[in-house]
Amino acid sequence: MYQSxxxxxxxxxxxxxxxxxxxxxxRYGDEENTNIxxxxxxxxxxxxxxxxxxxxxxxxxxxxxxxxxxPKTRFERKNYFYPDMPKxxxxxxxxxxxxxxxxxxxxxGDTIKRVRIHDVHFEEDAGKMIHAGDMSLLDYxxxxxxxxxxxxxxxxxxxEDAEAFLKSFRRMVRYLGVCDGNMEEGSMxxxxxxxxxxxxxxxxEKVEIKNLNSSRFVRKALNYxxxxxxxxxxxxxxxxxxxxxxxxxxxxxEPMRRxxxxxxxxxxxxxxxxxxxxxxxxLKEVDDSMCELPFARKQRLMSGHGLSSDQAEYxxxxxxxxxxxxxxxxxxxxxxxxYSWLSSDxxxxxxxxxxxxxxxxxxxxxxxxxxxxxxxxxxxxxxxxTVLDYIFEEDKDPDKICDEKGLVQIxxxxxxxxxIDEVMLxxxxxxxxxxxxxxxxxxxxxxxxxxASGGKAAPQVVQSVLKEKVLG
Amino acid sequence: MSDFEKKWSAVLSQAxxxxxxxxxxxxxxxxxxxxxxFDPNRNVGKELPEGPLKGIPFAVxxxxxxxxxxxxxxxxxxxxxxxxxxxxxxxxxxxxxAVVVGKTNLDEFxxxxxxxxxxxxxxxxxxxxxxxxxxxxxxxxxxxAAGLVPFALGSDTGGSIRQPAxxxxxxxxxxTYGVVSRYGLTAYASSLEVIGVLARNTEITKKVFESMKGxxxxxxxxxxxxxxxxxxxxxxxxxxxxxxxxxxxxxSYEATIKRLEKAGYKLLxxxxxxxxxxxxxYYTIATAEAxxxxxxxxxxxxxxxxxxxxxxxxxxxxxxxxxxGDEVKLRILLGTYVLRSGFQDxxxxxxxxxxxxxxxxVERWYSKxxxxxxxxxxxxxxxxxxxxxxxxxxxxADLYTCTANLVGHPALSVPSTLENGLPVGVQFMxxxxxxxxxxxxxxxxxxxxxxxxAPGYLTDWS
Numbered sequence: 016m017y018q019s020x021x022x023x024x025x026x027x028x029x030x031x032x033x034x035x036x037x038x039x040x041x042r043y044g045d046e047e048n049t050n051i052x053x054x055x056x057x058x059x060x061x062x063x064x065x066x067x068x069x070x071x072x073x074x075x076x077x078x079x080x081x082x083x084x085x086p087k088t089r090f091e092r093k094n095y096f097y098p099d100m101p102k103x104x105x106x107x108x109x110x111x112x113x114x115x116x117x118x119x120x121x122x123x124g125d126t127i128k129r130v131r132i133h134d135v136h137f138e139e140d141a142g143k144m145i146h147a148g149d150m151s152l153l154d155y156x157x158x159x160x161x162x163x164x165x166x167x168x169x170x171x172x173x174x175e176d177a178e179a180f181l182k183s184f185r186r187m188v189r190y191l192g193v194c195d196g197n198m199e200e201g202s203m204x205x206x207x208x209x210x211x212x213x214x215x216x217x218x219x220e221k222v223e224i225k226n227l228n229s230s231r232f233v234r235k236a237l238n239y240x241x242x243x244x245x246x247x248x249x250x251x252x253x254x255x256x257x258x259x260x261x262x263x264x265x266x267x268x269e270p271m272r273r274x275x276x277x278x279x280x281x282x283x284x285x286x287x288x289x290x291x292x293x294x295x296x297x298l299k300e301v302d303d304s305m306c307e308l309p310f311a312r313k314q315r316l317m318s319g320h321g322l323s324s325d326q327a328e329y330x331x332x333x334x335x336x337x338x339x340x341x342x343x344x345x346x347x348x349x350x351x352x353x354y355s356w357l358s359s360d361x362x363x364x365x366x367x368x369x370x371x372x373x374x375x376x377x378x379x380x381x382x383x384x385x386x387x388x389x390x391x392x393x394x395x396x397x398x399x400x401t402v403l404d405y406i407f408e409e410d411k412d413p414d415k416i417c418d419e420k421g422l423v424q425i426x427x428x429x430x431x432x433x434x435i436d437e438v439m440l441x442x443x444x445x446x447x448x449x450x451x452x453x454x455x456x457x458x459x460x461x462x463x464x465x466x467a468s469g470g471k472a473a474p475q476v477v478q479s480v481l482k483e484k485v486l487g
Numbered sequence: 488m489s490d491f492e493k494k495w496s497a498v499l500s501q502a503x504x505x506x507x508x509x510x511x512x513x514x515x516x517x518x519x520x521x522x523x524x525f526d527p528n529r530n531v532g533k534e535l536p537e538g539p540l541k542g543i544p545f546a547v548x549x550x551x552x553x554x555x556x557x558x559x560x561x562x563x564x565x566x567x568x569x570x571x572x573x574x575x576x577x578x579x580x581x582x583x584x585a586v587v588v589g590k591t592n593l594d595e596f597x598x599x600x601x602x603x604x605x606x607x608x609x610x611x612x613x614x615x616x617x618x619x620x621x622x623x624x625x626x627x628x629x630x631x632a633a634g635l636v637p638f639a640l641g642s643d644t645g646g647s648i649r650q651p652a653x654x655x656x657x658x659x660x661x662x663t664y665g666v667v668s669r670y671g672l673t674a675y676a677s678s679l680e681v682i683g684v685l686a687r688n689t690e691i692t693k694k695v696f697e698s699m700k701g702x703x704x705x706x707x708x709x710x711x712x713x714x715x716x717x718x719x720x721x722x723x724x725x726x727x728x729x730x731x732x733x734x735x736x737x738x739s740y741e742a743t744i745k746r747l748e749k750a751g752y753k754l755l756x757x758x759x760x761x762x763x764x765x766x767x768x769y770y771t772i773a774t775a776e777a778x779x780x781x782x783x784x785x786x787x788x789x790x791x792x793x794x795x796x797x798x799x800x801x802x803x804x805x806x807x808x809x810x811x812g813d814e815v816k817l818r819i820l821l822g823t824y825v826l827r828s829g830f831q832d833x834x835x836x837x838x839x840x841x842x843x844x845x846x847x848x849v850e851r852w853y854s855k856x857x858x859x860x861x862x863x864x865x866x867x868x869x870x871x872x873x874x875x876x877x878x879x880x881x882x883x884a885d886l887y888t889c890t891a892n893l894v895g896h897p898a899l900s901v902p903s904t905l906e907n908g909l910p911v912g913v914q915f916m917x918x919x920x921x922x923x924x925x926x927x928x929x930x931x932x933x934x935x936x937x938x939x940x941a942p943g944y945l946t947d948w949s
Contacts, residue, residue: 053572057783059560059673060552060574062706092779094826098799103782151799153787281826283835286677286776287669288707 017211017248019241020169020218021177022133023233025184027163027194028140028202029072034159035139036063036106041161043200047154055159057101062287065090069161070113070137070291072193074301076163077114077135079191079308085111087292088137090285095278098151099142101158109282111290112136113163120310121183123176130180131168138162157201163193169208169218173241174234177207181230186309190334198228205230209237211244211254219244220254224261224268236261240268312337320350329358335373342379348386356382360400364407376410377403385413393417394424397470426473428480431464434472435484438463449485457481491687494947495637496542499531499586511948512635519611521620521629523549524557525589539694541584546639548627549590550597551682552671553577556587560673561595561605564784564791564810574671575706576640576682576699583698588636591626595812596781597644597675599623600864600881602651603871604814611871612654613941614909618868621651627685628655632910634944638686638695644676645769646863646888648683649900649914654868656902656910656939658692658929660684663919664895665710667696668703674780676773679892687938689929692899696922714920719927722747722915723757723856725887733866735906740862743903743913746935747860747928755856761848762886764841769889770882771825771838778822784810814878846894849916858924859916861887863900867909891916899925902938910939 034041037054054061070088077084091109117132142158144151165184171177185196185203196203205227212219224240227233244254259268293301307315309331316327316337330340336357343353361382365375385402388394394402394417405416417423425431438460439446449456464477497504505527516522527544535541547553550560551574558570577587594604602610602625610625612618613633620629624641628651631639641648643661652659661683672682682699686692703709724747727740748754786792786806793805811819825834852859865884869875876884891898891914898916905911917924940946 056788058571058789059558059565059568059783060550060570060671061572062670062708064705064707094779094782096782096785096800096803098785098787098802101783101788103785104779155788279828281778281823281828283775283779283826283831286708287674 016214017245018214018216019172019209019211019244021171021173021237022169022208023165023167023171023177023180024206024208025165025167025181026140026204027076027165027188027196029069029161029163029193030195031066031069031072031161033066033068035066035069035137035161036159039159041159042156043202045156047152048156050156051158055101056155057103063106063285065288065291066161067297070293071297071301071304072161072191073113073135073137073163074293074298075191075304076165076188076193077117078301078305079187080114080117080119080132080135080165082114082117082132082135084114084293084298087111087290088113089290090137090288091282092285093138094281097141099144099153099155099158101142101155105138105141106285106288107138107164107282108136119183119187121180122310122313123179128170128176130170133166133168135163135165138164169210174237177237178230178234181205181233183309185230186332190306190309191304198230201228204228205233207233207237209240209244211241211248213248220256222254222256223258225258225271227261232261232263235266236268239266243268306334309334316340320344322350322354326351326354326358330354333372335371339372339379339382343383343386346380346383348383349390352386353382356386356403360403364403368407370407375407377406381406381413388413388417392424392426392473394422395470395474398422398424422471424473425468425471426476428476431468431472431476431480432484434464434467435477435481438467439484446485457485460485489690491637491691492543495544498544499527499542505531507948511945515613515633515635515943518616519613519620519629519633520608521591521610521626521633521635522546522589523559523561523592523607523626526556527586527588529588530586535584535586536582538583538585538698540580540698543585543638544588544636545580545585545695546589546591546627546630546636547577547587548593548624548639548641550593550642550673550675551577551640552673553587553590556590558673559590559607560597561593561602561607562810562812562815563606564806565789566607566791568789572671574682575668575703577671579668579699579701580640580695585695585698591624591630591639593626594623594647595815596673596777597623597642597647597680598777598814598818599878600646600650600885601869601871602626604812606812609871612868613943614656615868618870618909619654621654621864621868623647623651624659624685625651625654628652628657628659631655631657631685631687632941632944634687634940634946638684638691641683641685642672642675642680643683643888643892644680644773645885645892648685649888649898649912650864650885652685652900653863653902653910653912653914656905656912656941658684658686658689658902658938659900659912660686660692660696660922660925661891661898662696662700662922663710663712663897664892665706665708666700666712666897666920666922668701668706668709670703670705670709674776676776677780678776679769679773689901689926689933692929693922693926712920714923717857717921717924719752719857719924721753721755721856722928723755723852723859725859725861726756726758727862731865732862735867735909736862736865736911739904739906739911740913743860743932746932750931750935752928757852757856757859759845759848759890761841761845762890765845765886765889765893766883768838768841768845769885769893770821771834772842772893774818774822775826775835775838776822778819778826781811781815781819786810842893845890849890849894849896850918853918857917858921858928861890861914861916863887863912863914867906867911887914895919897922897925899929901929901932903932903936905939
């Protein structure tokens with residue numbers, strides 16, 4: 016059998032407000048060629064000025080990936096020609112990237128895998144070419160976006176590993192607030208390197224698959240490629256180093272260019288930017304921006320709040336959701352109850368309204384209060400769902416909604432007794448049947464009482480009073 | 488305000504003077520062709536800021552950006568480009584009240600020692616129209632020497648200010664690297680080049696330098712100017728290597744030594760064994776940087792584009808084939824060659840090591856001497872074409888000037904004598920930020936020998 020090796024190169028757009036080397040807006044979706052200036056268009060005589068905020072984010076990511084942080088990070092020119100790259104070189108990093116030699120632990124199924132990080136380096140993005148019929152149009156809005164490239168060692172084995180890695184990585188950068196992780200909009204992009212070889216023979220000839228724009232495609236493309244290469248090995252064919260593209264319509268990879276056409280980037284030090292040496296103050300700010308990372312958080316949700324792995328998986332997936340969850344628990348709500356609400360009713364409402372947890376009227380205090388109302392017996396679980404709807408509709412606290420709508424549960428046995436009396440009067444035959452021994456009909460009566468009370472009667476009280484009245 | 492300043496500030500404020508001035512410039516321009524664009528009318532009647540250079544007109548080498556003026560860099564590639572912004576150095580001078588009246592000719596992208604490599608015009612030396620004005624800031628040097636402007640900006644990558652200053656008989660300052668912002672200077676060899684001044688006398692050179700220096704947020708390699716305030720007592724004089732210098736330059740050099748002795752300076756003979764390596768190191772580094780810096784001229788966003796191209800690659804190829812001159816192509820190819828993968832250690836990295844060795848070689852003298860003196864160029868202005876010096880010989884002759892660029896130190900070319908009717912200059916070099924030491928020596932020498940007036944030069948044209 017063969018051994019496969021996968022390494023990833025992930026590019027993320029940093030959520031800095033301005034471009035890497037000028038003051039233009041770094042914003043997705045604006046009208047073409049509106050966020051441009053002489054600097055990002057590479058006019059004669061302009062010089063780059065380093066966006067310190069973006070460099071800070073880069074150090075944050077490198078730190079989160081347990082890299083050795085560079086005390087003196089340098090910039091290099093990477094020379095190659097492309098119509099959407101204004102200077103025809105990209106300012107990037109080569110000899111002293113922001114960080115190197117890191118690692119990250121990810122969960123793949125039930126196991127935890129450590130993936131080594133080769134390096135994390137800062138660079139600028141190119142513009143975008145739009146092909147329209149026999150014309151090619153250029154949009155330079157994206158030219159100069161601050162970009163971070165994370166390069167892993169070839170520690171991943173199959174497509175599923177790569178998919179899991181990307182999901183963990185995406186979650187991490189979102190936790191850190193440095194990238195929105197949106198692969199469709201191109202704010203996170205991935206190239207994958209894959210090689211196979213006989214067991215124990217080390218790395219094989221490398222094939223690169225470029226421009227994978229979803230973690231699902233990464234999995235499919237890699238597994239396809241491993242299969243293709245295995246078949247070639249079986250047939251004693253030589254695998255050549257090349258770059259391939261994933262064709263998502265045909266579910267197969269196709270050759271893009273061969274090694275012979277490989278670029279010579281002629282890296283050399285960027286003379287227009289001095290090396291960046293982070294000060295103690297700068298590094299302290301990096302430390303202060305660090306948050307508890309998703310992997311650690313999941314462990315803590317399980318050990319500290321008694322959630323199962325699946326429950327913790329759902330809660331920790333988004334940082335805001337995990338914060339919301341812990342806020343509810345801190346306010347006294349039961350952890351599993353909070354999980355249940357978030358993963359079902361709240362989720363459904365969010366989907367229906369198209370809102371996010373951050374932007375919806377439900378706050379952690381309101382959910383905690385709602386759960387408390389149930390536990391105190393003030394409302395039933397069923398009413399609680401109605402109350403939740405009202406919170407979304409009216410943006411009010413749950414107790415206020417209960418007051419205004421008269422949704423407080425009836426748990427007074429006297430009041431419930433009166434309702435039961437009416438129900439018994441109307442359903443004399445059913446009462447008689449129960450008395451004659453058909454206890455299955457009891458449920459029908461409970462339902463009638465609940466209906467007559469408009470759902471407000473406390474079910475347990477109904478049960479006990481009804482039993483007493485019917486069976487004596 | 489000196490008489491000199493009065494004369495110049497009248498140009499833009501008094502209509503009859505402006506008319507006389509334009510006539511004077513027109514007469515000279517027919518002979519020397521120093522300007523690529525000349526328009527003194529643009530700022531007539533405009534409110535100017537109060538400043539040390541209020542109302543003084545000046546010219547700018549056409550590789551430095553001035554908004555709404557062209558920025559051709561002497562190249563067909565950028566023949567039609569109008570700059571959308573202004574260089575910081577120019578902006579600083581405008582804040583000091585000075586007014587841009589035109590853009591001057593140069594060797595294409597600053598590559599050359601004669602201004603004969605300009606694709607857009609021919610510039611002659613005001614002293615002898617058969618001869619070159621020097622380069623690459625030849626247009627600026629000729630304009631100052633002919634009295635068309637009191638000062639002009641140039642750029643100095645390997646001597647491009649000092650050599651034409653010497654050829655035309657004017658003062659030429661290459662400041663400390665980083666002290667004047669490079670923002671707006673079209674990049675040729677970024678780690679070597681600076682914006683500097685060509686002027687009629689020491690005082691205005693100093694004034695212009697003071698007005699345009701300063702750290703610039705648009706240039707992360709720019710620095711604050713921190714001079715020591717030390718005065719000059721000892722001058723290290725590079726041994727006159729007879730034979731390497733033409734008899735004229737050698738004679739001029741000796742004359743300067745005598746004047747310095749007479750002025751009471753202590754002279755110290757120095758040697759720089761690394762001088763032999765200056766030219767190879769310079770051309771390796773400069774061309775490497777040029778190959779990246781000029782990659783942006785691809786015919787897509789601005790500049791020359793072919794009438795037809797099948798695809799982007801062909802568009803780039805044709806733009807460059809048609810837009811760049813031979814010298815530019817030569818240097819791009821050389822730079823691409825020295826940077827190619829697998830050969831960096833052999834060329835580029837080694838050149839950088841030599842650069843460090845040269846710096847150490849120069850710096851060891853600063854403990855003994857306050858400034859260093861060297862020739863500017865081995866010959867006076869040579870004739871157009873390759874009769875006196877072919878392009879390769881011109882490059883080899885850059886050894887004295889390139890030193891200051893490789894080490895980043897300030898250097899000033901000072902007119903020293905006239906030899907057979909041609910001016911010859913000498914240069915002084917100082918530690919970083921010590922421009923003032925250069926001005927001290929220059930001012931003293933100026934008392935003995937002022938920048939000479941070219942035949943036909945008028946102090947009063949009205």
